[in-house]
Amino acid sequence: MDERTWExxxxxxxxxxxxHVLGYGDVARHAGIRSARLVGRILAEDGADLPWHRVLRSDGTVAEHLRRRQLAELHAEGVAVGNGRVDMRRHRWEPGAERASTDGSSGCAAGSGTRG
Incomplete structure (x- = not known):
């Protein structure tokens, strides 16, 4: 894997x-890579300074070994969690959506309409 992919x-x-949150697959697509597992590996090895808690499984569940901490971080940010699961339709971030709501442009990044 090259350094640019990592970045x-x-x-x-x-x-x-x-x-807001994204699934591992969402992050992979927005980063232009194919592997959701690679996203998990990068976050595990080099994600301490990132909002890693905002990256979830595609079904809205959190990493089991970090469950308490991740759920607490999400709750503190106003993310609703029910039965250990985040409503991905409600909280999934679409890059560019904030700009679209303020300037009238579509603001959609290429491929941002896909969900994982």
């Missing part, structure tokens, strides 16, 4: 605003 994943995760 693209870090940039996507760093850009997730408080109160």
């Amino acid at each position: 693209r994943v870090r940039e996507v995760v760093a850009g997730i605003p408080a109160g």
